[in-house]
Each structure stands twice: as structure tokens, then as C-alpha cells.
Amino acid sequence: MNAIKKGEKLDFTIGDVNDAYEGPAGILWEMLMGEHIHVGGEAETDIMAQKAGMNSETRVLDICSALGGPARYLARNYGSYITGLDATQKMLDEATRRTRTEGLDHLVDYRLGNALDIPFRAGTFDVVLGQDAWCYITDKERLIEEAYRVLKPGGIIVFTDWTQIGNMTDDEWVCLNTFMVFPYMETLDGYETLLLDVGFNLIEKEDLSIDFARHCSIYQNKLRNELKDSIIRMYGEELFNEIDRGLDNWVNAAQKSKVGRGRIIGRKL
Numbered sequence: 499m500n501a502i503k504k505g506e507k508l509d510f511t512i513g514d515v516n517d518a519y520e521g522p523a524g525i526l527w528e529m530l531m532g533e534h535i536h537v538g539g540e541a542e543t544d545i546m547a548q549k550a551g552m553n554s555e556t557r558v559l560d561i562c563s564a565l566g567g568p569a570r571y572l573a574r575n576y577g578s579y580i581t582g583l584d585a586t587q588k589m590l591d592e593a594t595r596r597t598r599t600e601g602l603d604h605l606v607d608y609r610l611g612n613a614l615d616i617p618f619r620a621g622t623f624d625v626v627l628g629q630d631a632w633c634y635i636t637d638k639e640r641l642i643e644e645a646y647r648v649l650k651p652g653g654i655i656v657f658t659d660w661t662q663i664g665n666m667t668d669d670e671w672v673c674l675n676t677f678m679v680f681p682y683m684e685t686l687d688g689y690e691t692l693l694l695d696v697g698f699n700l701i702e703k704e705d706l707s708i709d710f711a712r713h714c715s716i717y718q719n720k721l722r723n724e725l726k727d728s729i730i731r732m733y734g735e736e737l738f739n740e741i742d743r744g745l746d747n748w749v750n751a752a753q754k755s756k757v758g759r760g761r762i763i764g765r766k767l
């Protein structure tokens with residue numbers, strides 16, 4: 499496969515991510531996936547919590563916490579103390595509002611910040627969590643270094659992400675990443691190398707790409723059948739058609755095993 503060479507990335511910045519999530523993206527992704535904006539919903543959050551051994555003693559940092567669906571779920575079901583870190587004010591405000599409404603603010607708080615410069619001291623957290631969001635991060639090496647820094651010794655990193663799994667043309671690569679505002683996607687092996695280089699022990703690495711392709715088709719059906727009219731009413735036909743084309747490219751790429759998704763778990767030595 500065409501390796502992702504260092505420095506070879508699209509020129510997206512955190513400002514582009516903010517613009518996307520301050521605009522329709524946050525709402526549209528929630529319409530498609532629910533307030534857990536990741537593949538697999540609560541069931542996936544459960545798998546990660548159990549694999550990381552979360553309980554009421556666990557202090558968790560959720561990097562790219564978005565609307566806080568997973569944070570509240572973990573607080574409700576595991577009694578863990580969760581801090582959500584996100585760089586987009588609108589997502590943070592909405593997460594805070596929903597958390598207060600549910601009366602979970604004694605267990606869940608949020609901090610505005612960039613994952614590349616995590617605003618917490620070394621050794622603060624037992625678990626660092628990430629769900630289907632680190633594909634937005636412009637420097638995955640720095641991200642993993644930051645995750646390592648803020649974990650206590652013996653702490654767990656557990657995350658899922660959208661990954662590049664097969665060969666694609668340069669045009670496909672640009673088109674898929676541009677639609678999502680991803681600077682680049684990591685491969686599962688690439689993530690493993692980043693973890694090992696920083697000093698994590700790899701506990702588990704699982705390719706979930708078949709399930710990812712299935713979910714992409716589910717989202718496409720939902721977009722075309724359930725959501726089309728309301729999206730056109732809210733944002734107009736042009737944006738609907740753009741989303742439909744973009745998602746169709748992702749469905750095709752997932753079905754042809756060019757893009758996928760994986761889960762990685764590691765322990766800080």
C-alpha cells in the first residue's frame with residue numbers, strides 16, 4: 499500500500515475542524531450516528547470501558563469528547579470520573595449543557611483545548627480514551643506523546659479510529675480525507691509503532707474494518723431514506739448532495755477495503 503510518508507498530509511488545521519463542528523457537521527453527525535458520534539454507539543463504549551477496567555476509582559480523559567455522549571455513559575454506568583477535552587467551543591457548550599441536565603456534573607467535566615497540547619499535568623489520568631476522532635489530529639505522534647505524558651504509570655490508552663487499510667490513488671486519498679477534514683489517516687500498524695516508540699506496551703490491536711463497511715452502508719441508507727428531507731429543509735439541496743456524494747465515496751472505499759477502522763489498547767510502562 500502507498501505508505502503515508504511523514505509530512506505528507508492535507509493542510510487542515512484545528513481552525514478547519516472548529517469551522518466544521520461550529521457549522522452543520524456536529525448536528526449532521528449526530529443525526530447519522532446519535533450523540534455517541536462513533537461507530538458502534540454505547541456497545542463500543544462498553545467494550546472499551548471493560549477492556550480498560552474502568553470503575554468508580556478511574557479517572558478518564560476522553561480526547562475529542564464532542565457532545566459528551568460517551569463521557570456521560572461512562573459516568574452513569576461505571577461511576578468513573580471523566581474529563582472531556584475538545585477544541586470546539588460549540589461542542590463543549592452542548593456537552594456541558596446535556597451533562598448538567600442529566601445531573602452528572604459531579605462526575606463529568608469538560609475542558610477546551612487541543613489534543614496536541616493537553617492542558618493537564620503529567621500523570622493525571624488512569625485511562626486516556628479516544629473514539630473515532632483522532633483522524634482529525636494533524637500530528638498523531640505528538641498526540642500519542644501527550645497521551646503518554648498525562649497518564650499515570652501503568653495507565654491505559656484505549657482508542658478506536660478510522661484508518662487507511664489499502665491502496666488508493668492520490669485522487670481518492672485527497673477526496674476521502676478532504677470530505678472529512680482529515681489531514682491524514684493513520685494505519686493500525688502505524689499507530690502500533692507510535693505507541694511502542696513512545697514507551698507503551700501494546701495490549702491489543704483489532705482491525706474492525708468489516709464492521710466499519712457495514713456501518714457506512716447503514717449511515718448511507720439512513721441519509722438517503724430517513725434524513726434526506728429534513729437535511730434539505732435545514733441546509734438546502736446543495737449541501738445534501740455534497741454529503742451524499744462524500745458518503746458514497748466512503749461507502750465504496752470501505753467496501754473495497756481501502757479505509758477501515760480499528761481499536762488499540764496499550765499500557766504506559
Ligand SMILES: C[S@@+](CC[C@H](N)C(=O)[O-])C[C@H]1O[C@@H](n2cnc3c(N)ncnc32)[C@H](O)[C@@H]1O
Nearest residue numbers: 534535536562564584585586612613629631634
Ligand atoms: C467525531 S467527533 C468525536 C466523537 C466523540 N469521540 C464521540 O465518540 O462521541 C470529533 C471531535 O473531535 C474534536 N477535535 C478534532 N481535533 C481536535 C484536536 N486537535 N483537539 C481537540 N479536539 C479535537 C472536534 O472538535 C469534534 O468535536
